[in-house]
Amino acid sequence: MFENVDPAEIAQACIDTLVMLGASLALTVLIGIPLGVLLYLTDRRRPLARPWANLAVGTIVNVLRSVPFIILLIVMIPVTVLIVGTSLGVAGAIPPLVVGAAPFYARLVETSLREVDRGTVEATQAMGATTWQLVTRTLLPEARPGLIAGGTVTAIALVSFTAMAGVVGAGGLGDLAIRFGYQRFQTDVMLVTVLLLVVLVQALQWLGDMLVRRTTRR
Amino acid sequence: MIRFEGVSKRFAGTGGEALRAIDLDVAAGEIFGVIGASGAGKSTLVRLVNALERPTSGRVLVDGVDVAALDAAGLRGLRRKVGMIFQSFGLHSSLTVADNVGLPLRLAGREARERQERVAVLIDRVGLAVHEAKYPAQLSGGQKQRVGIARALATGPSILLCDEPTSALDPETTRSVLRLLRELNRELGLTIMLITHEMEVVREVCDRVAVIDGGTVVEMGAAADIFLDGQHPATRRLISEAGEGAPAVAPEGMALVRLTRRGAGSAAPIDGAEVLEGRIGRIGGESYSDLVLAVQPSEVERLSSLGRADRI
Numbered sequence: 100m101f102e103n104v105d106p107a108e109i110a111q112a113c114i115d116t117l118v119m120l121g122a123s124l125a126l127t128v129l130i131g132i133p134l135g136v137l138l139y140l141t142d143r144r145r146p147l148a149r150p151w152a153n154l155a156v157g158t159i160v161n162v163l164r165s166v167p168f169i170i171l172l173i174v175m176i177p178v179t180v181l182i183v184g185t186s187l188g189v190a191g192a193i194p195p196l197v198v199g200a201a202p203f204y205a206r207l208v209e210t211s212l213r214e215v216d217r218g219t220v221e222a223t224q225a226m227g228a229t230t231w232q233l234v235t236r237t238l239l240p241e242a243r244p245g246l247i248a249g250g251t252v253t254a255i256a257l258v259s260f261t262a263m264a265g266v267v268g269a270g271g272l273g274d275l276a277i278r279f280g281y282q283r284f285q286t287d288v289m290l291v292t293v294l295l296l297v298v299l300v301q302a303l304q305w306l307g308d309m310l311v312r313r314t315t316r317r
Numbered sequence: 318m319i320r321f322e323g324v325s326k327r328f329a330g331t332g333g334e335a336l337r338a339i340d341l342d343v344a345a346g347e348i349f350g351v352i353g354a355s356g357a358g359k360s361t362l363v364r365l366v367n368a369l370e371r372p373t374s375g376r377v378l379v380d381g382v383d384v385a386a387l388d389a390a391g392l393r394g395l396r397r398k399v400g401m402i403f404q405s406f407g408l409h410s411s412l413t414v415a416d417n418v419g420l421p422l423r424l425a426g427r428e429a430r431e432r433q434e435r436v437a438v439l440i441d442r443v444g445l446a447v448h449e450a451k452y453p454a455q456l457s458g459g460q461k462q463r464v465g466i467a468r469a470l471a472t473g474p475s476i477l478l479c480d481e482p483t484s485a486l487d488p489e490t491t492r493s494v495l496r497l498l499r500e501l502n503r504e505l506g507l508t509i510m511l512i513t514h515e516m517e518v519v520r521e522v523c524d525r526v527a528v529i530d531g532g533t534v535v536e537m538g539a540a541a542d543i544f545l546d547g548q549h550p551a552t553r554r555l556i557s558e559a560g561e562g563a564p565a566v567a568p569e570g571m572a573l574v575r576l577t578r579r580g581a582g583s584a585a586p587i588d589g590a591e592v593l594e595g596r597i598g599r600i601g602g603e604s605y606s607d608l609v610l611a612v613q614p615s616e617v618e619r620l621s622s623l624g625r626a627d628r629i
Binding site for chain 2: 225
């Protein structure tokens, strides 16, 4: 039992997965929040209503969201090489992970912003707020629990994306599961990696739920 | 102070006009009520004053300045001179009472110390001093509206717009909030434009009132005149809604009459009449009585000499 499991290799795979997850989640939030705010603000009857811009951004977001991640990984290779200089390893996985997850998170951000009380938005406008102040003082703070809950969902989606990124040699737990667990029939390796992924997902969900509870004042 | 000149408003896609040829004048220091059934266009009307809505035609003047002609900076300046409170309060659930009240000052870029001093005064004035560290979710409806009022006054406005300020509140809380508005009106010389669908609110605080129906002003005048002697069917409808409970039923062979009397002797007894329901009180400093009576059909004529008598 577990004769194929090499602790050093498992540890390295864990680190790779966590680095990929951390870096791509940070970039996804950094891109997803402005993108979600843009989708919200340019919608009809919103402060920066621009129907055509809204349609254009919305379409790009939807197109990116409809490409299966495994395809995106391969299509993105030239772009990835251009950005990080390689399409391999942890660094090579991050651009496709971000491109896959940011549009998804942007939609979750947009949905959270829409749920901010209309009266609170109107009250802020009636105080003479600029659009920037409306975003930073009302929309984002009031939507914070929703933004965190959306971030949790996105982080968990990214965990399964990182596992897929193993296909293009990204490293990490998914890579280990595919190369050893699947291709070499090492069931024990498969078991351990999947178990570690389960623990990771549980931890993320617990952390997200705790943060949502702490920021909710309703 | 606030002037509407031939203002119409049409919303794209809905066809009809929400507001049609509105002419109104709100004088400095008065409490001006706008009453109408829901969907009459009164919320749109009040939002034209601080340019949350733009008129399709006509002009809205605040202190002589055409609101539609203001640039972005001018509009922000106007909105600091015009406070607003809402039916649903519009408070920030993520901020404490003190931070909610201080938000307009923060948006205006005031120093932290100046903010703290001003917020303390305002919170104390609306009677929430012990609640300043609480979040809105921990407050009652009446307390939330007090926070809304304190917040609306933070930048020292000369005008306060009230959009159905008491519609989410119970009658007792409604009275205390209206009393506060009346006090602020007197202490600060605040001009108040108040939207409501309840005649009771008009009766409690308004100096003058405009009745709005189908997007247009159908009747306007002193609150007492409109409440006691309103002529337009829409006004009569709003007044009769102010009565309590089920409509009175006339006893066999008797006629049902609504008798409204004003001034001295308005509460004098009436021979041969049975009082079924009614109210005796004061409105705008004038005493009045508004009674539903059952009388012999032959007596109806005689009641007309006492005041305004309508068979119902």
